[in-house]
Amino acid sequence: MPQPKYRKIAVLGYRSVGKSSLTIQFVEGQFVDSYDPTIENTFNKMVSVNGQDFNLQLVDTAGQDEYSIFPQSHSMDIHGYVLVYSVTSMKSFEVVQVLHDKLLDMTIKLSKTLEGTAFSLSLSRVIKPEEGKKLADSWGAAFMESSAKENQTAVEVFKRIILEMEKVDGNAPSEEKKCAVM
Numbered sequence: 001m002p003q004p005k006y007r008k009i010a011v012l013g014y015r016s017v018g019k020s021s022l023t024i025q026f027v028e029g030q031f032v033d034s035y036d037p038t039i040e041n042t043f044n045k046m047v048s049v050n051g052q053d054f055n056l057q058l059v060d061t062a063g064q065d066e067y068s069i070f071p072q073s074h075s076m077d078i079h080g081y082v083l084v085y086s087v088t089s090m091k092s093f094e095v096v097q098v099l100h101d102k103l104l105d106m107t108i109k110l111s112k113t114l115e116g117t118a119f120s121l122s123l124s125r126v127i128k129p130e131e132g133k134k135l136a137d138s139w140g141a142a143f144m145e146s147s148a149k150e151n152q153t154a155v156e157v158f159k160r161i162i163l164e165m166e167k168v169d170g171n172a173p174s175e176e177k178k179c180a181v182m
């Protein structure tokens with residue numbers, strides 16, 4: 001069995017888009033209904049993807065807007081980024097684009113996924129899935145929509161970023177096998 005690979009992932013986005021809920025759903029398997037603005041939280045989780053164990057360190061960052069000064073720490077020792085917007089907030093969709101530009105200014109090789117938190121509120125949806133997909137394609141990033149209420153979609157988000165990081169490392173899997181979360 002190969003040694004676990006250590007990977008650090010930052011979850012970025014505008015305020016109140018569900019970064020913490022998504023991260024906690026993945027790490028603890030529960031949905032947090034209350035809103036408590038994050039300063040910064042770090043979580044650890046072991047996952048196995050395609051027979052390789054990953055020791056993940058997840059940095060749930062404070063919500064940012066276009067005027068926030070991008071913390072230097074968010075560009076150091078990070079292997080992958082999950083950029084989160086809410087499908088119900090145009091502002092959050094604009095902010096991920098600003099954050100992506102800031103990341104590009106700081107880092108050369110980026111693994112990233114764009115993540116639309118779906119909030120299961122299709123009535124108040126303002127960003128169509130096609131728009132998210134188009135933006136992610138223009139970045140060369142993976143794209144998905146998920147709900148922090150559903151464990152499976154939260155797991156899927158982090159599995160995708162692991163696969164993106166593997167691609168950047170030149171370890172593109174020949175075929176998708178399985179993902180186990182421990």
Ligand SMILES: Nc1nc2c(ncn2[C@@H]2O[C@H](COP(=O)(O)OP(=O)(O)OP(=O)(O)O)[C@@H](O)[C@H]2O)c(=O)[nH]1
Pocket residue numbers: 013014015016017018019020021022032033034035036037038039061062063064117118119120146147148149
């Ligand atoms: N219905 C629903 N509510 C969600 C979902 N994700 C997050 N929420 C709610 O949205 C609110 C904000 O979620 P957080 O996870 O705290 O958002 P955040 O992006 O971490 O916020 P900041 O720390 O301010 O940046 C909370 O009340 C959550 O319960 C979701 O997928 N569905």
